[in-house]
Amino acid sequence: MTDHCDTDPAPDMVPGRTPHRRAPWYRALAGVAALLIVALIGVTCVDVIGRYALNRPFGGAYELTQILLAALVFVALPLTTADGGHVEVDLALHLLSRRVQRVLGRLAGAVASVALAFFAWRLVVIGMDQLHDGTRSASLAIPMAPLAFLAAVSCAVSAILILLRKEAP
Amino acid sequence: EELIMSSWLPPKHPIVVNAFEPWAEEVEKVTDGRVTVRIMGKPLGSPPAHFDMARDGVADVTYGLHSFTEDDRFNRARLGQFSFLGDDAIANSQAYWSVYGDQLNAAEEHAGTHLLGLFMHGPGLLHNNVRKIETPADMQGLKIRVPGGYVGDLVSALGATPLFMSSPEVYEKLSRGVIDGVAFTYEAMTAFNLVDDIKYSMTVPGGIYNTTWFFVINEDKWNSLSEEDRAAIDAISGQAFAERVGQAWNDADTAAQAEIGDKVDFYQATPEVVAALKEQAAKLEQAWSEGLGDYDGAAALAAFREMTGVSAE
Amino acid sequence: MTLSLIALAILLMMVFARVPIAFAMALVGGIGFALLRGWGPAGAMVGNAVFETGLNYSLSVVPLFIFMGNVLAGSGIAQGLFSAADRVFGRMRGGLAMATVLSCGGFSAVCGSSLATAATMSKVTMPSMRRFGYSDSLATGAIAAGGTLGILIPPSVVLIIFGLLTEADIGKLFLAGIIPGILGIIGYLLAVMVAVRLRPELAPQVKEVQPMSRRDAISVVAVLALFVFIMAGIYGGFFTPIEAAGMGAAAALLIAALTGGLTRAGLWTAFLDSATASAMIFAIIIGAEIFGNFVSFAGLPDGLSDLIEQMGLSPWAVLLLIVAIYMVLGCFLESLSMILLTVPVFYPLVSGLDFGLGVLQDPDAVLIWFAIIVVVVTEISLITPPIGMNVFVLRSVLPDVPLATIFRGVLPFWIADIFRLAIIIALPILSLYLAT
Numbered sequence: 001m002t003d004h005c006d007t008d009p010a011p012d013m014v015p016g017r018t019p020h021r022r023a024p025w026y027r028a029l030a031g032v033a034a035l036l037i038v039a040l041i042g043v044t045c046v047d048v049i050g051r052y053a054l055n056r057p058f059g060g061a062y063e064l065t066q067i068l069l070a071a072l073v074f075v076a077l078p079l080t081t082a083d084g085g086h087v088e089v090d091l092a093l094h095l096l097s098r099r100v101q102r103v104l105g106r107l108a109g110a111v112a113s114v115a116l117a118f119f120a121w122r123l124v125v126i127g128m129d130q131l132h133d134g135t136r137s138a139s140l141a142i143p144m145a146p147l148a149f150l151a152a153v154s155c156a157v158s159a160i161l162i163l164l165r166k167e168a169p
Numbered sequence: 170e171e172l173i174m175s176s177w178l179p180p181k182h183p184i185v186v187n188a189f190e191p192w193a194e195e196v197e198k199v200t201d202g203r204v205t206v207r208i209m210g211k212p213l214g215s216p217p218a219h220f221d222m223a224r225d226g227v228a229d230v231t232y233g234l235h236s237f238t239e240d241d242r243f244n245r246a247r248l249g250q251f252s253f254l255g256d257d258a259i260a261n262s263q264a265y266w267s268v269y270g271d272q273l274n275a276a277e278e279h280a281g282t283h284l285l286g287l288f289m290h291g292p293g294l295l296h297n298n299v300r301k302i303e304t305p306a307d308m309q310g311l312k313i314r315v316p317g318g319y320v321g322d323l324v325s326a327l328g329a330t331p332l333f334m335s336s337p338e339v340y341e342k343l344s345r346g347v348i349d350g351v352a353f354t355y356e357a358m359t360a361f362n363l364v365d366d367i368k369y370s371m372t373v374p375g376g377i378y379n380t381t382w383f384f385v386i387n388e389d390k391w392n393s394l395s396e397e398d399r400a401a402i403d404a405i406s407g408q409a410f411a412e413r414v415g416q417a418w419n420d421a422d423t424a425a426q427a428e429i430g431d432k433v434d435f436y437q438a439t440p441e442v443v444a445a446l447k448e449q450a451a452k453l454e455q456a457w458s459e460g461l462g463d464y465d466g467a468a469a470l471a472a473f474r475e476m477t478g479v480s481a482e
Numbered sequence: 483m484t485l486s487l488i489a490l491a492i493l494l495m496m497v498f499a500r501v502p503i504a505f506a507m508a509l510v511g512g513i514g515f516a517l518l519r520g521w522g523p524a525g526a527m528v529g530n531a532v533f534e535t536g537l538n539y540s541l542s543v544v545p546l547f548i549f550m551g552n553v554l555a556g557s558g559i560a561q562g563l564f565s566a567a568d569r570v571f572g573r574m575r576g577g578l579a580m581a582t583v584l585s586c587g588g589f590s591a592v593c594g595s596s597l598a599t600a601a602t603m604s605k606v607t608m609p610s611m612r613r614f615g616y617s618d619s620l621a622t623g624a625i626a627a628g629g630t631l632g633i634l635i636p637p638s639v640v641l642i643i644f645g646l647l648t649e650a651d652i653g654k655l656f657l658a659g660i661i662p663g664i665l666g667i668i669g670y671l672l673a674v675m676v677a678v679r680l681r682p683e684l685a686p687q688v689k690e691v692q693p694m695s696r697r698d699a700i701s702v703v704a705v706l707a708l709f710v711f712i713m714a715g716i717y718g719g720f721f722t723p724i725e726a727a728g729m730g731a732a733a734a735l736l737i738a739a740l741t742g743g744l745t746r747a748g749l750w751t752a753f754l755d756s757a758t759a760s761a762m763i764f765a766i767i768i769g770a771e772i773f774g775n776f777v778s779f780a781g782l783p784d785g786l787s788d789l790i791e792q793m794g795l796s797p798w799a800v801l802l803l804i805v806a807i808y809m810v811l812g813c814f815l816e817s818l819s820m821i822l823l824t825v826p827v828f829y830p831l832v833s834g835l836d837f838g839l840g841v842l843q844d845p846d847a848v849l850i851w852f853a854i855i856v857v858v859v860t861e862i863s864l865i866t867p868p869i870g871m872n873v874f875v876l877r878s879v880l881p882d883v884p885l886a887t888i889f890r891g892v893l894p895f896w897i898a899d900i901f902r903l904a905i906i907i908a909l910p911i912l913s914l915y916l917a918t
């Protein structure tokens with residue numbers, strides 16, 4: 001999981017510490033995220049332009065935006081995690097030896113992994129509830145359970161990625 | 170024993186100030202201080218999560234709207250969301266507590282919690298800033314924000330476009346002409362600062378829609394209280410709470426009407442519009458009733474209207 | 483309240499041991515909640531926070547405003563802004579740093595996030611300043627400080643979130659940010675002048691100005707056009723501030739296509755960076771929500787506001803006390819978590835204060851003024867050690883510059899910010915003139 005790393009400092013990253021990965025799974029997921037952003041922009045444009053040009057607003061714009069947003073966030077979470085892009089503080093670390101730093105880094109990854117795994121488990125619980133209750137969106141009747149399961153998978157994958165994370169330079 | 174109550178309405182909302190807070194104080198009084206209620210300053214989750222929050226014990230006591238979640242859980246709760254149900258929030262709420270509670274077994278739809286209250290607000294109106302709706306054809310093409318399922322189906326059957334959004338969004342959208350109108354109460358017109366952006370408000374006898382609310386406590390928590398305390402709390406909840414909260418809604422509506430004065434043209438729906446509404450409403454009521462299985466929704470609606478004194482035809 | 487303080491201490495320890503802030507907050511908040519209410523309720527609370535945050539309609543502005551900025555950055559527009567600003571200040575000592583400040587302000591008008599503004603402008607301005615022998619501290623300080631304007635000059639993710647938390651009119655909040663934002667630019671320009679006057683070795687006198695091409699001129703026009711499009715769209719009633727993010731992103735793509743500055747690779751980077759930055763921000767919001775539920779349950783907000791109320795202070799003293807609390811919190815908290823954790827606590831307190839004079843007679847005006855004060859202290863927190871997010875951004879973009887150097891470089895700008903904060907508190911009309 002540590003190969004395919006670009007060595008450029010990736011100056012336009014907002015804000016990350018290692019450059020974006022180039023692994024195929026990463027690129028595929030990034031492609032989906034890009035499509036979700038396009039869809040988010042598209043929904044607003046169709047709604048705004050529709051209601052002025054055609055007097056036909058898009059009734060589902062509100063909830064479609066919600067669903068696309070959630071999908072985007074959870075599709076992108078493993079990417080951010082693989083990049084080591086979560087906000088961390090390394091201010092006091094230089095006071096410690098390399099060895100202690102390494103151990104701390106591992107430990108911190110394990111702690112974050114526990115949080116993400118817990119998220120994943122609770123999202124499965126929510127998804128099962130929604131499957132059972134038939135939870136759906138108000139106007140387009142889109143079932144919500146798949147979204148919860150997507151979120152659960154995303155958190156589970158991120159939990160593994162952060163546990164295996166490469167030590168920061 | 171301290172009960173934790175999560176409240177998502179603004180802290181100065183009339184039913185928070187005039188119903189939930191007085192109820193909380195009353196609980197302490199009737200249990201001689203053995204049970205107290207702490208209302209959290211910040212809700213412990215999003216508004217739609219509030220039923221599950223009580224069921225799962227995130228908070229002990231919560232309230233919310235049945236129409237928050239679009240799922241199969243609160244089908245029978247829709248009893249109180251139809252048109253022509255009643256103009257008095259007290260009568261509405263008492264009828265709702267008794268008819269939904271008894272005939273339609275509300276407790277079963279709220280499994281995992283104990284019911285403290287079931288209630289409704291005053292009559293819903295149809296506000297807009299485009300034209301006075303005098304014939305059903307005037308509804309054509311209007312973009313109307315609706316709170317949930319039933320009103321959405323109703324206005325769409327009449328040729329308008331229903332749009333869904335959260336209540337605080339309404340001001341932004343109405344003032345920018347993104348929507349033409351909104352189905353709301355009197356009270357919401359002032360609460361959400363809409364008076365300047367509304368020109369016409371159509372009243373329908375018995376209300377064009379209503380929303381139904383639950384007020385619940387976590388079941389395990391409830392059972393952990395002594396029998397004496399439970400009896401004391403029950404006595405100020407349920408039917409008594411329906412009166413308290415109904416009064417709060419009525420007062421809020423009255424205050425809003427006084428504040429609005431003649432800045433908005435309030436008018437009675439014409440017989441023609443009422444007839445068109447009735448025709449569509451009847452279809453939707455029938456579809457709902459048929460989907461309830463063993464429960465007789467039509468009979469429950471009839472009983473409800475008899476209690477609130479609205480002619481059922 | 484004691485429990486909250488213990489939790490806060492544990493949180494800081496975890497954060498300094500390099501646990502990502504988002505997950506440290508989630509873990510401390512979740513475990514704290516479990517200790518008070520049991521594991522089942524804590525699990526349900528955490529699950530709700532994770533799922534519902536993703537579904538929060540108003541947060542759709544986060545990816546879209548960031549994407550808008552990234553598209554413009556990728557199409558060379560930021561470079562054009564910098565070159566144009568350099569024509570104004572280029573021949574003065576410290577001119578490049580002043581041009582950096584001005585172009586950061588310009589970019590803020592089309593970017594809703596301070597982090598994105600700092601990251602974008604560092605890429606453009608840092609190479610020039612290094613080439614001409616500017617000290618790293620002045621160069622990075624100017625970028626880190628200039629970048630903070632991203633959340634004050636509209637559009638602004640933070641102002642939108644403040645508006646949604648308090649039901650204030652977001653359109654008015656945007657207008658209110660303009661004059662304090664310009665004041666911020668002026669203050670930072672003065673900070674550069676004073677710094678190079680006191681220590682001329684920070685910036686050599688540069689005789690040549692950056693060449694300004696036709697493309698650079700087009701960039702300035704494009705930024706102006708996009709700013710006008712967004713503001714006119716909002717105030718002309720064509721779309722809401724939340725929809726402005728989607729419309730602005732579409733317009734940015736259109737500008738990129740028309741000017742032809744965006745390569746396929748640049749577009750790909752814009753998408754990818756926006757997606758990963760959004761997930762990073764949402765993780766923090768989720769963590770802040772969980773931690774916030776815990777501290778609110780543990781009684782910290784109530785305790786704090788009771789304490790302030792009991793002191794029986796005058797409204798101005800209460801306001802200054804709140805600002806002081808913000809300054810302390812701002813040392814440790816990230817900007818969005820700071821807003822999400824504190825505004826629900828302090829807003830009811832402030833809205834109950836009676837300043838009773840002039841423009842502050844209207845409670846809505848007090849709220850708008852308070853919003854701007856909060857945003858300015860949040861800006862300051864972005865460059866205040868130990869956790870200054872804008873400084874971290876620069877650190878990640880320029881790995882060879884030590885954090886201490888950046889924090890040292892930020893100092894003159896930090897002082898300018900304190901003056902600006904005092905002026906904005908003393909003269910509410912600056913925040914309210916355009917908004918009322």
Ligand code: NA
Pocket residue numbers: 589590591592593594595631632633634635636637638
């Ligand atoms: Na901005």
Ligand code: NA
Pocket residue numbers: 812813814815862863864865866867868869870871
């Ligand atoms: Na800070």
